[in-house]
Structure formats: C-alpha cells, structure tokens
Amino acid sequence: MATGTRPPRPRQLTGVHDTSRAAIAARHLRTDRWWLAPATTAAGLLAFIVYSTWRAFANADYYAAPYVSPFYSPCLAENCVPMKGGPNWEIFGSWWGLSPALLILIFPLGFRLTCYYYRKAYYRGFWASPPACAVAEPHGSYTGETRFPLILQNAHRYFFYLALPVAGILTYDTVLTFRDSTYAWGHMGLGTLIFLVNIVLIWAYTLSCHSCRHVIGGRLRHFSKHPVRYRLWGWVGRLNARHMQLAWASLISVALCDFYVYLLASGAITDPRIF
Template identity: 75%
Template sequence: MATGTEPHPNSGGVRARTRAAISAPHLRTDRWWLAPAVTAAGLFAFIVYSTWRAFANADYYAAPYVSPFYSPCLAENCKAMPSGPNADLFGGWWAISPAIIILVFPLGFRLTCYYYRKAYYRSFWASPPACAVAEPHAKYSGETRFPLILQNLHRYFFYFALLVACVLTYDTVLSFRDTHENWGHMGLGSLVFLANIVLIWAYTLSCHSCRHIVGGKLKHFSQHPVRYKAWQFVGKLNNRHMQLAWASLVSVALADFYVYLLASGVFDDPRFF
C-alpha cells in the first residue's frame, strides 16, 4: 500500500528505488551546516583577495621583500633587487600582471589537494555538504569525468610546488638584507617571511603525494631505514594536513598583504637590527 513517501520512479541519489524511503532529508539535529559555511566563507575571502592582488600589478615589492604572489617574478615590469631571484625572462610582451605567470602552479597544487577537494566539494558543491547529510545531486560520477578527472594532476603540481617553495625560501633568506643588500638586517617582515616559509614547507611536505613518493612501493621498510624515517616524518605532518593547509593559506596572504602595506607607504618596516 502506498504511504506517500515512496521515491519518484525517475529520481536518483538517496531517493532512488533501491534506497530506504525516509521522508526526512537527514536525521542530524546539530548545526552540521556551520562547518561548510565557515569553510566557504574562508575560501571565498581568499579567492577575492588573491584575485585582487594578482591583477593589481602594483605594490608587490618593498626592499628587501617581494610578495610571494609575484615570486619568482619573470616579467620585465617586475622591480626587484638586481641580485634577487627574479629575471626578465618574458620580456616586455607580457602586458598583464606577472603574478598570473606563477600563481597557476601553487594554486593548481592547492586546488587539486586532497583536503581542499573535500573543503570546496562540501562547501560550494554540497557533494556532500556534511557527514550523514545527503547531497542534492541525483547522480555521482566521482572524479572519472572532465573536469574533475584533472584532479589527478595533483602529483605533478607537487613538483612545481617544491620549486615555488625553494624560490620563497630564497626570498626569505634575502629578507635578512637591508635596502643596500647588506647582510645582518632583520625587520618584522623578515619574521613574517620566515613564519610563512616554514608553514609553506610544512604544508607541501604533508601532501599525500609527498608521502607516497617518500615511502610508496616499498615492500620492506627494514631494508630502507632512511626512507622509513622520512615516511614517518611526512606521516606525522600528514596527520595535520588540514591545519597546515589553512595556516599556510593565511600566512601567504598575510605575507603578501604586509608587502603591500610597505610598498604603498602605509608604514615602514620595523627593524630590529
């Protein structure tokens, strides 16, 4: 006998014929929506800020600091230290912001990151919005079709992320020079850059791809003690992958914003020595 709660014959997902006919969308009574809402707000704020800074094409260098959004700066209109890590490889034909050249690599690494997939799948696509909460989509094809199949590029973006981290490490070393390129300087910006690069490296090395590269395909850890130790270290970082993802996202934005404040003349870099 019909009860009025049967799923529609043509419906899919949790309302398919093979699923239990439960009238309630879910049985959770807690504020399950809060976590995806906060995640969406945080990611949206970073997207807005990074887009503005990437296309600004200004206020990204204040000796001896160069914004991480613009480093390595490969366009002719980049004004950094002559002995710094930047080069005019693209010449004058590149008319838009030089940040567009380089940001594709760290952003590609983060967009395909396992944690960030979970974050924006839940917060923006509601796929699913939370544990034990059904997603509104009738069908699910996973990451087997375009465009989500491109998530498999994560392992390759990892190598580019390593290169970017090396460049930002060099920038951090250069931040301990004064405006005349003499060593022995340390300002507040030096500490900002130092904190940022520590978090960048921690997040990069905590990546699942890094863990697989270090310890994957090993049948006997006892025969590879060095790789085993490295795998254990990366595994401990991997346990904090979510926290490191957020911390490094905030730190790179703060480092860029700090350079922006200096370059736009809001205040001078406090110098310790």
C-alpha cells in the same frame, strides 16, 4: 501498428532516496548546525580567492626592499619591478603586458586546488558533495573524478613537483630579508619574522602532502630494506596527520606575507627593525 509518444520514464532515485532504502521523507535527520562547517570553509576560501585575485591583477606594490611578495616571486616578465639580488628573471618579453603574478601563481594555486584536503573543503563548501556527514548531496548522480573538469584533480602529483621549486625560491626570498633597504646584510625586521613563519608553514604544508608521502614510501614493499626512506615516510606521515591545519595556516600566512609587503610598498607603514 500503434502510434503515439512513449510515456516518460520515471526518474530513477539514488542515494538515500533509493527505493531499497527506508521511506523517510526528510533529506536527513540531523538537528545540529551541520551547515556551519561547510559555510565557514566556503567563506574562508572565498575571502582568499577575492584577495588573491585583487593582488594578482593589481601589478603594483609587490616589492619593498628587501621584501618581495610571494604572489610575484619569481618575477618572470620584463615589466617586473627591478629587484636587486632577487629572483627577477625576464623570461617573458615585453609582449606580456599583464601582471607578472599571473605567470607564477598557476603553480602554487594548482597545487592547492588539487590538494586532497582542499578537494574535501570546496566539494563540501561549494558543490555540496556532500555538504556534511549523513546529509545527502543534491546531485542526481556522482561520477567522481572520472570526467572533466574533476578529472584534472589527478594532476596533483605533478603540481607537487612544480610546487617544490617555488617553495625553494620563496626560501631564497626569506634569506634575502636579512638585508636592509640598502641591501646590507645583518638586518632583521618584523617582515623577516613574517617571512620566516610563512616559509616554515609553506614547507610543512608541502611536505605533508599525500603525494609527498607516496613518493617517499608509498611504493616500497619492504620497509626493512629501506630504513632511511622508512624514517622519512614516518616523519611525513606525522605531518600528514596535520595536513588540514597546515593547509589553512599556510594559506593565511602567504596572504599575510603579501599584505605586509603591500603595506610597505604603498607607504602605509614602515618595517620595524629588530636589529
């Protein structure tokens, strides 16, 4: 019986390098700046990650009456800054010594990270899967969202349910911005306008979600028997066509909202009063 080691198997080529495809040495034939879009996407998302991480761990300058940062609302820890009339629920006791933002950000961030548009954004921007149309991805194989950690993307519909009450609480926070620093109603400052724009974008982005569209009318077999849900499904469908734009607009607005509260709380600026 012959002994010895077996010769290594030749690497199986896949995708555009498969033996059944044309033998073209170049990875792609695109001559335009195809890398610009994924690079811009990666830069934008990375900037938000850096900023939100800094603010989440700062544990300071997140409340300037009557404004509370959307990163810290609702405040669930005992070490929260007292917010008169605000969503300050001390569910977690004194044992929680970290920033209270870490208790709530998991829900909106989980909703965004598993969002269909954001999947496309960071798949292309960070994982190059694929980086652009007609440009082969560098990975040898593709398993989709069937293995860990990408299988967690299937939890998007559940994060959608969790994002709804968060959006409701941020709506409540926006209503409270019509008070002044003494908590008297009838106030409107620049922060009020910023919060109003933010909450409109938050709701537009949330309701334009693919999961929302599916919940409203995705399982209906006969639209004629459900005219109300069909009408709602059509409205959400029109929003869904702008899901990418709403994703970026709401991402920028929520960061701007938090930064404005930070400037107020740190004493860098004062809130200009409109009336």
